[in-house]
Amino acid sequence: MLLVALGALVAYFAARAPVFLSSQELANILADFCSLILLGVGETFVIASGGIDLSVGSATSFSGVIGAFAMKALLDGHQNEAVVLAVGVAVCAGVGLGIGLVNAALINWARLVPFVATLAMLGAAAGMAIVLSNGEPVGLDPRAISYTTAKLGPFSYPSLVVIAVVAVAWLTLHFTRYGRYTFAIGSNEFAARAAGINVRRHVVSVYALSGVLAGLTGMFVYMRLGSGAPTAGLNDELQAIAAVVIGGASLYGGVARMSGTVLGTLIINTVTSGLIISNIQANWDQVAVALLIGLAATMQALRPGRRR
Amino acid sequence: MAGQAVLYEAVNVSKSYGSVEALIDVNVQLHAGEVLGLVGDNGAGKSTLVKVLSGVHPPDSGKLFLEGRERRWSSPHDALAEGIETLYQDTGLAPHLTIGANVFLGRELLRPGLLGRLGFMAQREMERAALHELAQVGVEVKGSRKTVSDLSGGQRQAVAIGRAVAWARKVLLLDEPTNHLGARQALEVLNVIRAARDRGLGVIFISHTLPHVLQICDRIVVLRLGRVVRDASTSEFDAESLLGTITGLLEKSP
Numbered sequence: 001m002l003l004v005a006l007g008a009l010v011a012y013f014a015a016r017a018p019v020f021l022s023s024q025e026l027a028n029i030l031a032d033f034c035s036l037i038l039l040g041v042g043e044t045f046v047i048a049s050g051g052i053d054l055s056v057g058s059a060t061s062f063s064g065v066i067g068a069f070a071m072k073a074l075l076d077g078h079q080n081e082a083v084v085l086a087v088g089v090a091v092c093a094g095v096g097l098g099i100g101l102v103n104a105a106l107i108n109w110a111r112l113v114p115f116v117a118t119l120a121m122l123g124a125a126a127g128m129a130i131v132l133s134n135g136e137p138v139g140l141d142p143r144a145i146s147y148t149t150a151k152l153g154p155f156s157y158p159s160l161v162v163i164a165v166v167a168v169a170w171l172t173l174h175f176t177r178y179g180r181y182t183f184a185i186g187s188n189e190f191a192a193r194a195a196g197i198n199v200r201r202h203v204v205s206v207y208a209l210s211g212v213l214a215g216l217t218g219m220f221v222y223m224r225l226g227s228g229a230p231t232a233g234l235n236d237e238l239q240a241i242a243a244v245v246i247g248g249a250s251l252y253g254g255v256a257r258m259s260g261t262v263l264g265t266l267i268i269n270t271v272t273s274g275l276i277i278s279n280i281q282a283n284w285d286q287v288a289v290a291l292l293i294g295l296a297a298t299m300q301a302l303r304p305g306r307r308r
Numbered sequence: 309m310a311g312q313a314v315l316y317e318a319v320n321v322s323k324s325y326g327s328v329e330a331l332i333d334v335n336v337q338l339h340a341g342e343v344l345g346l347v348g349d350n351g352a353g354k355s356t357l358v359k360v361l362s363g364v365h366p367p368d369s370g371k372l373f374l375e376g377r378e379r380r381w382s383s384p385h386d387a388l389a390e391g392i393e394t395l396y397q398d399t400g401l402a403p404h405l406t407i408g409a410n411v412f413l414g415r416e417l418l419r420p421g422l423l424g425r426l427g428f429m430a431q432r433e434m435e436r437a438a439l440h441e442l443a444q445v446g447v448e449v450k451g452s453r454k455t456v457s458d459l460s461g462g463q464r465q466a467v468a469i470g471r472a473v474a475w476a477r478k479v480l481l482l483d484e485p486t487n488h489l490g491a492r493q494a495l496e497v498l499n500v501i502r503a504a505r506d507r508g509l510g511v512i513f514i515s516h517t518l519p520h521v522l523q524i525c526d527r528i529v530v531l532r533l534g535r536v537v538r539d540a541s542t543s544e545f546d547a548e549s550l551l552g553t554i555t556g557l558l559e560k561s562p
Binding site: 183 | 384
């Protein structure tokens with residue numbers, strides 16, 4: 001179903017503009033995909049557990065900026081590039097982890113609903129990213145970009161890492177006890193607790209995971225741009241949630257598929273790139289994604305036997 | 309049951325939600341191999357008592373004793389680990405999960421070796437074992453790959469009861485187990501409960517269906533507005549006097 005939709009979109013844009021299938025453009029789509037899919041993966045766990053994480057876009061920006069500061073300091077000290085990038089990955093993941101833990105604390109102990117807790121975090125992280133960076137991209141690291149252009153077949157090294165993470169996440173969600181608990185909590189939190197599952201601890205881990213993946217996305221975008229941009233993840237939370245919903249997840253929790261999220265992300269990337277290639281005014285892509293969400297949500301509501 | 313040791317006991321238990329006193333100084337004793345009926349009008353505190361006994365809510369005051377030892381449950385996990393299994397009214401299953409996943413929820417079987425240590429589940433074995441476990445306690449369901457939301461209300465209730473009975477080692481707490489059931493299914497459930505009692509479990513049976521209570525229980529505790537107002541052998545009640553005790557009308561009439 002989603003595959004058919006994706007195929008139809010690709011065929012349509014390829015017919016409109018043959019350049020759409022050029023290796024240059026496909027590399028672009030792959031990079032776009034990698035900048036979004038980890039947010040979608042984290043969001044899939046969160047939504048499956050019956051929550052939502054609105055902070056992942058600004059967590060991407062904020063971790064990218066902090067990571068860029070750390071890497072800039074090391075570059076100025078003439079550190080080896082590989083060391084610099086390794087530290088960058090650690091710092092970005094750590095910042096994302098911190099954001100996820102604060103989200104979880106607000107939800108578990110301040111008893112905020114996930115929407116409100118992560119909305120507050122969205123504002124805080126986006127604001128801090130701009131304040132700390134004075135609104136300017138941080139650091140200039142052309143060598144980081146070279147890692148994203150070095151290729152193994154059609155894939156850059158960072159994109160291979162991203163794809164590996166997606167594969168592990170897919171196995172975890174659908175085949176392990178961790179994934180089972182995630183769905184159980186989203187399906188009926190009381191039943192999960194009554195079955196002896198430590199719901200609070202699990203919720204902490206789910207938001208922490210989402211935060212770490214947002215941090216890694218911050219690092220990926222840094223490597224793509226060669227700097228930490230304070231608006232790198234602007235509105236990406238909405239795209240990630242859209243991808244998960246297009247992929248067939250229920251925002252009430254208990255239903256989600258990692259394969260659906262991957263296809264949903266690809267559909268969004270295809271629409272966005274296709275519209276640009278076809279010389280359609282760029283802001284139409286937001287409208288197109290909105291239509292896709294509406295369509296996906298309607299189809300889910302109409303699916304027989306899928307009541308809350 | 310006289311003379312037999314007390315299996316599970318609540319002593320002077322009180323519990324409030326905000327300004328609502330749900331349980332006031334409640335004393336209940338459950339023996340092994342006994343079905344204890346817990347009856348009362350809506351709001352009498354039956355479900356609250358079950359949640360205290362199952363570890364969902366700690367009591368505000370009072371104590372719980374299992375086999376003579378004082379116990380404090382910090383979560384349902386603790387009570388489950390001690391062999392206390394609970395059927396909650398309407399809320400015990402995860403509707404999006406399969407029957408097998410629900411039966412094994414919180415007790416997943418893992419695959420052997422490294423995969424198991426990484427948390428990978430033995431899904432097919434669990435689905436198969438779930439049907440077997442349910443059949444063992446007299447609950448027949450076809451096709452455990454179905455999700456619970458695909459089942460009728462009666463089938464869901466059967467799965468929930470089967471799960472509780474299958475795992476219980478000491479105490480079985482059943483909150484409205486015959487809800488949503490047709491007459492024939494209800495009789496089957498009563499048979500399942502009898503079999504559990506004959507295995508030596510202590511069973512607490514909550515129901516609004518008084519004929520079921522009179523039929524299956526050895527002893528009946530009546531709650532009204534959070535207090536125990538009567539605790540007596542079933543033989544001391546008939547349908548009329550039980551209803552009168554529940555509503556409180558019996559005492560007011562001369």
